[in-house]
Amino acid sequence: MIERIAILGTGLLGTSVGLALRAAGYRGAITGWNRSTEHGQLAQRMGAIDSIADNALEMAHASQVVLLAVPIYATLDFMEKLSPILGSEHLVTDVGSTKRMISETAAKLFNTPERAAFLPGHPMAGKERGGAELGDANLFRGAVWLFTDDPDAKRSPHSAALVKGWREWVAAVGSKTIDLDPSRHDELVAWVSHLPQFTATALSALLESEVGAAPELKDVGGRALREMTRLGASPFSMWRDIAYTNTEAVEHALLALEQRLAHLRENLRTPVLREEFEQANKFRKE
Amino acid sequence: MIERIAILGTGLLGTSVGLALRAAGYRGAITGWNRSTEHGQLAQRMGAIDSIADNALEMAHASQVVLLAVPIYATLDFMEKLSPILGSEHLVTDVGSTKRMISETAAKLFNTPERAAFLPGHPMAGKERGGAELGDANLFRGAVWLFTDDPDAKRSPHSAALVKGWREWVAAVGSKTIDLDPSRHDELVAWVSHLPQFTATALSALLESEVGAAPELKDVGGRALREMTRLGASPFSMWRDIAYTNTEAVEHALLALEQRLAHLRENLRTPVLREEFEQANKFRKE
Numbered sequence: 035m036i037e038r039i040a041i042l043g044t045g046l047l048g049t050s051v052g053l054a055l056r057a058a059g060y061r062g063a064i065t066g067w068n069r070s071t072e073h074g075q076l077a078q079r080m081g082a083i084d085s086i087a088d089n090a091l092e093m094a095h096a097s098q099v100v101l102l103a104v105p106i107y108a109t110l111d112f113m114e115k116l117s118p119i120l121g122s123e124h125l126v127t128d129v130g131s132t133k134r135m136i137s138e139t140a141a142k143l144f145n146t147p148e149r150a151a152f153l154p155g156h157p158m159a160g161k162e163r164g165g166a167e168l169g170d171a172n173l174f175r176g177a178v179w180l181f182t183d184d185p186d187a188k189r190s191p192h193s194a195a196l197v198k199g200w201r202e203w204v205a206a207v208g209s210k211t212i213d214l215d216p217s218r219h220d221e222l223v224a225w226v227s228h229l230p231q232f233t234a235t236a237l238s239a240l241l242e243s244e245v246g247a248a249p250e251l252k253d254v255g256g257r258a259l260r261e262m263t264r265l266g267a268s269p270f271s272m273w274r275d276i277a278y279t280n281t282e283a284v285e286h287a288l289l290a291l292e293q294r295l296a297h298l299r300e301n302l303r304t305p306v307l308r309e310e311f312e313q314a315n316k317f318r319k320e
Numbered sequence: 321m322i323e324r325i326a327i328l329g330t331g332l333l334g335t336s337v338g339l340a341l342r343a344a345g346y347r348g349a350i351t352g353w354n355r356s357t358e359h360g361q362l363a364q365r366m367g368a369i370d371s372i373a374d375n376a377l378e379m380a381h382a383s384q385v386v387l388l389a390v391p392i393y394a395t396l397d398f399m400e401k402l403s404p405i406l407g408s409e410h411l412v413t414d415v416g417s418t419k420r421m422i423s424e425t426a427a428k429l430f431n432t433p434e435r436a437a438f439l440p441g442h443p444m445a446g447k448e449r450g451g452a453e454l455g456d457a458n459l460f461r462g463a464v465w466l467f468t469d470d471p472d473a474k475r476s477p478h479s480a481a482l483v484k485g486w487r488e489w490v491a492a493v494g495s496k497t498i499d500l501d502p503s504r505h506d507e508l509v510a511w512v513s514h515l516p517q518f519t520a521t522a523l524s525a526l527l528e529s530e531v532g533a534a535p536e537l538k539d540v541g542g543r544a545l546r547e548m549t550r551l552g553a554s555p556f557s558m559w560r561d562i563a564y565t566n567t568e569a570v571e572h573a574l575l576a577l578e579q580r581l582a583h584l585r586e587n588l589r590t591p592v593l594r595e596e597f598e599q600a601n602k603f604r605k606e
Contacts (some may be wrong), residue, residue, distance in 0.1 A: 158542045178540050212540070225530050226541035235522060236580040237516065238600035244511050244576070246603060254464050254498070255512035256444045260514040261547050267604040270597035276390040277588040288585040290530070292578045295521040299574040302563040311556035314524035316335040317532060 036199045037062035042090050042112060044068040044077035046161060047129045048103030049169030052082030054207035057171040065093050068166075069104075076165045093128075095119055099200055102128040106275035108162035110139055116150070117143035122190030124150035124198055129157055131223065132279040133182040137216035141184060151193035153200060154216065156180040157209060160229070164272055175208030182216040224283035228276060231265050232288060235273075238266025322485045323348035326383035328398060330354040330363035330377050332447060333415045335455030336388030338368030340347035340493035343457040351379050354452075355390075362452040380412075381405055385486055386436075390415040396425055400434070403429035408476030410436035411483055415443055417509065418565040419468040423502035428469060437479035439486060442466040442503065443495060444513070450558055461494030468502040510569035514562060517551050518574060521559075526550025 039055070044066050052064050066083030067090040068074035074086045087093035094100040094116055102109045109130050116126055126144065132137050132144045139155050144152035159177040161168050181201075189197070204211055214222065241263065245251050252259075277284060294310075301307050322559075325341070327334045330352050338350050352359035352369030353376040360372045373379035380386040380402055388395045395416050402412055412430065416422050423440050430438035445463040447454050467487075475483070490497055500508065527549065529535050563570060578595075587593050 041447050067335035102421060158540050160542070160544075177542060180540065196359050210539070222531065222537055222540060226537065226545050229527075230523070230541065230544050232584055233466060233519065233581070234544075234548060235597055235600040236584050237577060239596050240577055240604040241511060241515075242599050242603035245508070251508055251512065252603075253496070254444050254466065254508060255516065256446070256463060258446075258516050258520075258551055259512050259548060262520060263600075263603060264547060265544055268597070269601070270594045273597065274593070277593055283584050284588060288581050291523060291526055292581050292585075293573050294526045295519070295578050295581075296524050299517055299578075300569050302567050302570060307560070307563055308556045310525050311521055311554070311559065312523040314549075314552035315555070316387045317524040317528035317538075317549060 035195065036099055036203065038097040039064050039099045039101065040087075040093045040099045041066045041083060041103060042094065043104035044074050044083060044110070044166050045103060046164040046168050046173075047157065047159075048101065048164070049077045049080065049082040049166040050159075050171070050173040050311065051101060051103065051207070052077065053080065053128075053169055053171035053191055054174055055203060056081060058203065058206040058208075060203065063096065067093050073166045073194070077084065077169065080169055081164065082166070082169055091115060091119060094124075098124065098196055099316035100124065100126045102126065102130070105271075106130045106132060106136070106279050109136060113143055113152070115141050120150035122148055122150065122193050125153060125201055126150055127153040127155050127201060129155055131227070131276050133180075133216040133219045135279050137182050137184065144265060145184060145189055147188055147190050149185070151189045151197050153197050154182045154206070156182070156219070156223075163269065172184060172208070175202075177209050179204045179209035179211050180219060181211060181213050182219045183213060220280050221283050224280055224287045228280060228284050229287040229291060231268060231273065232284065234263060234265035238263040321481065322385055322489065324383040325350050325385045325387065326368060326373075326377040326381065327352045327487045329388065329390035329394070330360050330369060330452050331389060331441065331600055332450045332452070332454050332459075333445075334387065335363040335366060335368040335452040336445075336457065336459040337387060337415075337493070338363065339366065339455055339457035340460055341489060342367060343488065344492040344494075346489065348360060349383075351383065352443065353379055359452045363455065366452065366455055368452070368455055371452040371551050377405060379399060380410075384410065384466040384482055386412045388412065388416075391557075392416045392418060392565050395422060399425050399429055399438070401510045406436035408434055408436065408479050411439060411479055411486060413441050413486055415441055417442060417513070417562050419466075419505045419564050421469050423470065431470060431473035431475055433474055433476050437473070437475045439483050440468045441490070442505070442509075443470070449553065449555065450533070451556050458494070460490075463495050465490045465495035465497050466505055467497060467499050468505045469499060490598065506566050507569050510573045514566060514570050514574040515577060517554060517559065519577060520549060520551035520568065521554070
């Protein structure tokens with residue numbers, strides 16, 4: 035029943051969603067909007083969107099499902115602008131990496147019988163760089179797509195049906211969906227996504243300070259070093275909004291890692307080192 | 321001119337050296353010894369060694385080049401035992417991950433005109449698990465093989481020629497050699513090898529404590545999480561001797577990372593975060 039999808043933001047995720055929908059057999063319309071028209075045109079040439087709109091809000095109004103695939107603060111801005119102009123025949127969903135602020139905003143501005151539905155979503159897929167040119171129809175295959183929907187949302191039957199329809203397309207592009215409470219989501223991703231990123235950033239920045247001046251020595255590290263610093267290439271622009279909207283949970287996770295590293299450092303010659311290795315081995319076993 | 325090589329220890333590295341020598345065209349004898357005969361037989365079936373010796377010291381005496389491919393403390397033990405029974409017609413070399421203690425021991429027990437030569441070596445290649453079964457003729461292709469030789473070693477012409485010959489075989493198996501001072505070596509590998517390992521161990525152990533009880537949530541992290549915790553699978557047995565023989569440099573590197581993480585944590589909402597990402601980006605660019 036979904037026949038008109040609007041993708042706001044044709045970066046890596048927006049473009050990949052368009053390509054993945056087509057690969058999964060979606061035959062309806064996909065319109066696109068992007069802040070930079072050039073990148074929108076690239077997404078169009080790649081077949082992720084059929085056409086580009088100049089006006090994001092008009093495009094959204096003409097669609098059934100509106101996918102916000104822009105940074106978190108831009109998502110919050112669009113939510114403010116879309117709420118008054120959309121109605122019970124619309125669903126808005128997103129791909130933002132933190133969900134507490136977005137879910138709180140959704141409860142204020144969406145999800146009444148008269149208003150559009152808002153389904154907060156977060157596909158756990160990405161690359162260390164963004165951009166339409168890296169768009170990939172298989173990006174979501176085997177990935178987890180998290181939702182932090184409000185179980186008490188009072189929606190029109192029409193927009194409730196769109197929510198169900200969108201969930202089916204998410205499954206069709208190969209993702210496994212998990213439903214979580216928004217605060218639990220933000221805590222969880224602080225551990226399994228944000229902490230690994232900030233660790234790689236700190237490690238890479240430190241190594242640049244320590245051995246960056248001797249590039250021949252970077253070769254010395256081999257695969258282990260390359261792997262542990264690959265995420266060091268992640269651009270700040272992708273992570274700023276995450277640091278701002280999940281500060282407390284990220285602080286908590288970083289402090290816990292600092293303490294764990296100190297514990298290991300103080301025990302390099304005691305039996306505790308064996309326990310730490312065995313605990314780490316367990317994480318990789320299951 | 322090298323026609324008889326003895327490999328003491330047919331784990332991942334010893335087995336891979338045997339296979340790589342054969343692949344590079346070495347036609348002389350390769351004898352092997354291993355603490356567990358079963359793993360020695362596996363290396364023999366794989367073609368890494370021609371025959372297995374019961375007595376490691378007799379085997380070493382009958383060879384020209386003795387490769388010690390055992391953990392660091394076992395290497396130091398063999399150095400004590402081999403020094404009195406070998407002479408100026410022998411070269412002993414090793415693959416140990418730290419070099420200061422081994423180089424100090426070499427200066428005491430080897431490298432006089434009457435004694436065997438000792439060339440301390442360290443191929444920067446490995447896998448997160450050990451064992452002959454993972455032996456790989458291409459393990460050293462494109463890797464760096466570090467040497468921490470004593471430039472003032474007084475060797476017999478014969479053993480000096482063996483040193484030159486062994487360096488040629490290391491190049492022949494595809495490695496790039498770099499010569500370093502032993503203390504500088506241990507500092508450098510603390511940054512580019514030991515720090516990434518202990519970071520992955522601490523991160524994996526922490527995540528096991530925090531989300532280990534909910535295995536479905538491990539899927540959530542995706543590629544970034546898998547990559548940052550892959551080394552969490554490294555066995556303690558491979559790292560214990562490194563922690564003991566390079567304690568000070570590893571402590572220094574770990575403390576520096578703790579401080580860098582704290583710096584990042586205290587600046588999640590300040591312009592410093594951008595600087596840290598940009599510094600990390602630089603490490604990955606060159």
